[in-house]
Amino acid sequence: MRPDIKTDFPLFQAQSDQKPLVFLDNAAASQMPKHVLDAITEYYTSYKANVHSGIYTIGRRAVEAYENSRAVVARFIGAQASEIIFTSGTTASLNMLMRMLEDTVNEGDEVIVSGMEHHSNFIPWQELCKKRGARFTVLPLLPDGTLSLDIVRSTFSDKTKIIAITHVSHVTGTVNDVKEICRIAREKGAYSIIDGAQSAPHMRVDVREMGCDFFAFSGQKMLGPTGIGVLFGKKECLEKLEPSGFGGGMIRTVKSDISTWADAPAKFEAGTPHIAGAIGLAEAIRYIENVGGVDEIHAHECMLAAQAREMLGSISEVTLYGPKDSIHTAGIVSFTLNGVHPHDVAEVLARENIAVRAGHHCALPLMAHFGIPGTVRASFYLYNTKEDVRRLVEGVQQVISLFHG
Amino acid sequence: MDDLYKEHILNHYRNPRNKYALVGADLVGNETNTLCGDEITMYAHIDAGGIITAMSFVGEGCAISQAAASLFTDFAKGKRADEIRNVTQQDMEQLLGIPVSIIRARCAVLAVQAFRNGFNKNLC
Numbered sequence: 445m446r447p448d449i450k451t452d453f454p455l456f457q458a459q460s461d462q463k464p465l466v467f468l469d470n471a472a473a474s475q476m477p478k479h480v481l482d483a484i485t486e487y488y489t490s491y492k493a494n495v496h497s498g499i500y501t502i503g504r505r506a507v508e509a510y511e512n513s514r515a516v517v518a519r520f521i522g523a524q525a526s527e528i529i530f531t532s533g534t535t536a537s538l539n540m541l542m543r544m545l546e547d548t549v550n551e552g553d554e555v556i557v558s559g560m561e562h563h564s565n566f567i568p569w570q571e572l573c574k575k576r577g578a579r580f581t582v583l584p585l586l587p588d589g590t591l592s593l594d595i596v597r598s599t600f601s602d603k604t605k606i607i608a609i610t611h612v613s614h615v616t617g618t619v620n621d622v623k624e625i626c627r628i629a630r631e632k633g634a635y636s637i638i639d640g641a642q643s644a645p646h647m648r649v650d651v652r653e654m655g656c657d658f659f660a661f662s663g664q665k666m667l668g669p670t671g672i673g674v675l676f677g678k679k680e681c682l683e684k685l686e687p688s689g690f691g692g693g694m695i696r697t698v699k700s701d702i703s704t705w706a707d708a709p710a711k712f713e714a715g716t717p718h719i720a721g722a723i724g725l726a727e728a729i730r731y732i733e734n735v736g737g738v739d740e741i742h743a744h745e746c747m748l749a750a751q752a753r754e755m756l757g758s759i760s761e762v763t764l765y766g767p768k769d770s771i772h773t774a775g776i777v778s779f780t781l782n783g784v785h786p787h788d789v790a791e792v793l794a795r796e797n798i799a800v801r802a803g804h805h806c807a808l809p810l811m812a813h814f815g816i817p818g819t820v821r822a823s824f825y826l827y828n829t830k831e832d833v834r835r836l837v838e839g840v841q842q843v844i845s846l847f848h849g
Numbered sequence: 850m851d852d853l854y855k856e857h858i859l860n861h862y863r864n865p866r867n868k869y870a871l872v873g874a875d876l877v878g879n880e881t882n883t884l885c886g887d888e889i890t891m892y893a894h895i896d897a898g899g900i901i902t903a904m905s906f907v908g909e910g911c912a913i914s915q916a917a918a919s920l921f922t923d924f925a926k927g928k929r930a931d932e933i934r935n936v937t938q939q940d941m942e943q944l945l946g947i948p949v950s951i952i953r954a955r956c957a958v959l960a961v962q963a964f965r966n967g968f969n970k971n972l973c
Contacts, residue, residue: 785911787885787956791853803885817886817909846854847912 445744452477466798466832471823483727484720496693513726522650529712533673534641535564537660542568543688551577556607558583563806565639604634611643616766617776626655647742663725672721682708689714745775745824755837775824784847786818793839861916867905878967891963918960920944934968936961
């Protein structure tokens with residue numbers, strides 16, 4: 445990565461009164477480069493209009509920018525523009541998808557998730573099963589928190605209608621073999637749903653090569669603004685599924701006895717979308733491609749995470765979670781400190797202007813698997829540096845001397 | 850380092866007072882911190898006049914919630930239960946000797962809330 449890349453991000457320039465900010469909560473929220481902020485501001489100051497019906501000049505420009513953003517997102521993950529539905533985020537994508545698939549799950553059917561899911565790829569399917577009288581199966585994990593493909597294979601049955609799995613664990617950084625999981629699902633005639641919140645911002649994603657039916661991710665975790673997300677759905681799936689929301693922009697005809705729907709993706713985007721958000725997300729993707737692309741970002745983050753694992757791992761009070769090898773992990777490191785609650789670790793680090801996440805990370809089933817209330821998580825992105833890792837480790841040593849000293 | 854982790858708090862965290870389950874408690878209440886999932890259970894003996902004669906707690910948590918619970922049990926002894934259930938965040942900050950941020954406020958009042966839950970369940 446370019447060494448001065450932080451200068452592209454106004455937030456890192458705004459901190460002058462204290463030690464430079466070490467931002468290691470990228471799995472929750474990423475910062476925005478000025479390119480993205482400028483694109484959003486331009487929409488709000490030069491051509492703010494709705495996207496549904498404005499014939500006038502700025503109305504047309506808004507439609508062009510919004511649909512062009514859809515095309516940029518589609519190209520980024522190897523999809524067609526008609527397969528990209530804009531939502532408010534991964535959670536909204538998955539909840540909406542749950543409503544869309546509701547009618548395809550019946551009593552006695554089965555939905556499978558894994559024990560490492562974020563609550564947003566867990567509860568919607570649990571609720572769906574409760575409502576439809578279906579079986580909700582949670583794939584057990586190996587001791588290191590990884591998934592065994594043998595267990596995935598043997599769990600599938602003729603009754604399995606859906607498997608919903610995360611691409612990359614937001615807690616341990618474990619990368620799942622989603623291509624193989626989607627292949628198994630296809631063979632068994634089940635829908636495959638991939639939570640890409642932690643993969644799309646950080647590594648190459650090609651939904652065709654992956655073979656998934658649905659793929660969800662968030663803009664705000666990939667240098668975009670909050671409130672914008674994506675649901676990819678395979679064309680043939682979107683064509684036959686019913687919309688989950690109704691209103692303006694999603695209809696073909698409306699009569700007093702019956703209404704019919706527009707083609708996808710409009711069918712699934714009732715109401716005014718987050719136009720500025722979509723424009724900002726597309727600009728974030730352009731920025732990512734211009735600074736070297738996701739492959740380079742992935743290599744950079746993995747290098748930092750491996751270094752953090754090695755340095756933290758050499759401290760006797762530290763316990764690391766997740767697989768030992770760095771080949772199957774992304775730029776996320778989770779750890780605990782013997783005798784110190786994760787929130788106390790994060791609080792002390794915060795006083796050194798180091799931002800990490802502490803707690804259960806909306807993954808209580810995974811915490812139960814590890815038998816702990818929570819972890820401290822450092823998650824890296826393109827602007828993080830070896831100096832950030834050094835500051836993190838130094839901060840952890842301060843926590844130890846405060847609590848154990 | 851500011852004084853959030855001053856010796857007073859770390860002392861109560863490392864050596865919590867009254868950390869056990871009271872046998873035959875008149876009041877048992879628990880609460881979960883939605884922020885972190887930490888759970889705490891409060892126990893109290895309350896006499897016929899409504900006075901707390903003993904209070905204890907069980908649970909794991911961060912330094913703030915554990916120190917707060919420890920301080921709270923000492924503070925509550927000998928006082929009226931219906932007054933203790935109205936202990937506020939400001940009262941807890943005074944006991945802890947520090948102000949707490951909006952994010953850690955739940956940690957500071959976790960024990961009070963657990964006591965209140967028990968009061969509402971057992972004594973109302």
